[in-house]
Amino acid sequence: MKSFIFAKSVNNLPIMAHQFGETGPEVLILGGVHGDEWEGVFAAKALLGSFLQKYDYNLKITLVPEFNVDGVVKKQRKNANSVDLNRNLPSNDWTANVAKEKYHPGNEPCSEPENKGLVKWLQEHQPKMIFSLHSWKPVLNTNGDCQPEAEALAKHTNYEIVESIGYPTPGCLGTYCGLENNMPTLTYEIERNIDEKLINEIHIPAILAALKTTESRFN
Numbered sequence: 001m002k003s004f005i006f007a008k009s010v011n012n013l014p015i016m017a018h019q020f021g022e023t024g025p026e027v028l029i030l031g032g033v034h035g036d037e038w039e040g041v042f043a044a045k046a047l048l049g050s051f052l053q054k055y056d057y058n059l060k061i062t063l064v065p066e067f068n069v070d071g072v073v074k075k076q077r078k079n080a081n082s083v084d085l086n087r088n089l090p091s092n093d094w095t096a097n098v099a100k101e102k103y104h105p106g107n108e109p110c111s112e113p114e115n116k117g118l119v120k121w122l123q124e125h126q127p128k129m130i131f132s133l134h135s136w137k138p139v140l141n142t143n144g145d146c147q148p149e150a151e152a153l154a155k156h157t158n159y160e161i162v163e164s165i166g167y168p169t170p171g172c173l174g175t176y177c178g179l180e181n182n183m184p185t186l187t188y189e190i191e192r193n194i195d196e197k198l199i200n201e202i203h204i205p206a207i208l209a210a211l212k213t214t215e216s217r218f219n
Contacts, residue, residue, distance in 0.1 A: 001052065006062075007117020009070045010080035015114060017064045020051050024058040025128040025218035027211065028121075031064065033086050033132060033173070035071020035078070039190040039199065040133030046204050059215050062125075068114060077102055079112055087171040088115050091180055094171040105171050122177065129214045130185040131207065132173055135194075141165050141187040143178025148217060149186055149210040156206035159189075186210075 006017035031044025044065035051063070066072045070080040078084050083106040088094075090109035098104050106112060110119055129146060138159045140150045150161045165187070169175065178185035190203055 001055075006064050006067075006121065007114055009068075009114055010112065011070045013069045013073075015064065015067060015069050015117065017062050018048055018051075019060065019062050020055050021057060021060040024060050025214065026125050027059050027061045027129045027131070027214060028125075028127045029061060029063045029131045029133065029207075030067045030173075031133045032066040032068050032072045034084070034134060035068045035074060035076050037077075037135040037192075038072075038075075039135035039192065039194060040188075041066055041072060042196060043133050043190060043199050043203055043207070046200055047207060050204055050208065057211055057215050058219050059211060061211070062121075062127075067118070078104065079114060081106070081112060083112050085112060085114055086173055087169070088112050089171050089173055089176040090119065091171050091176040093175060099168065109171060122181070122183065127183055128218045130173070130177055130183055131210070132185060132187045134187060134189050135192045136189040138191045139165070139189045141174060141189065142184075143174030143187070144182065144184035146178070146184035146186045148213050149184075152210040152213040153186075153188065153206045156202060156209060 002019045005014045007015045032041040068079050068085055084103045087103050087105040094109040140153055140159045140161045142150050174185045174187055177183035
């Protein structure tokens with residue numbers, strides 16, 4: 001494992017990333033895009049523990065457990081500038097219109113230091129697959145060519161697979177990466193307020209199986 005600073009937050013906190021594997025297709029796993037969705041952070045940290053115990057993938061995985069570290073610290077959705085990082089990416093549909101305050105997109109696309117660091121990494125690495133770990137109602141939202149990974153997850157979770165989350169999400173990761181830049185993105189909405197034990201028993205094996213699917217597809 002190699003750990004490094006992925007980016008810095010508004011409050012200048014380091015956003016840590018952990019890289020596993022030296023060769024193979026690149027994969028990015030993000031947790032904590034929304035700081036109040038602890039389930040995604042927990043799952044990302046549990047994955048870190050799993051990889052430390054055993055890593056047998058021909059994949060180069062970069063795992064970022066707390067992308068919105070300022071939000072995670074304060075247990076709030078948005079970052080320290082009160083911007084929703086998943087509405088601030090420089091997609092073609094980005095808009096400054098504030099549909100609801102919780103979705104505040106910032107004053108311009110990619111205005112936030114967290115997303116500046118993310119976009120820089122994406123441009124340099126062009127991952128074959130992105131998993132973004134959130135929590136809401138149980139659903140697997142696919143953007144781009146990631147249906148096989150979604151099906152692998154669904155076998156373990158029985159979650160519904162959808163191409164649209166059901167409402168507009170301008171400036172989101174799935175649109176910017178999965179639909180516009182050929183970096184398939186799967187937004188994994190873990191059931192809100194699920195027991196931590198079930199994340200370990202159901203969702204970690206599901207993600208590991210999805211990663212095996214990515215490995216078989218791109219090697």
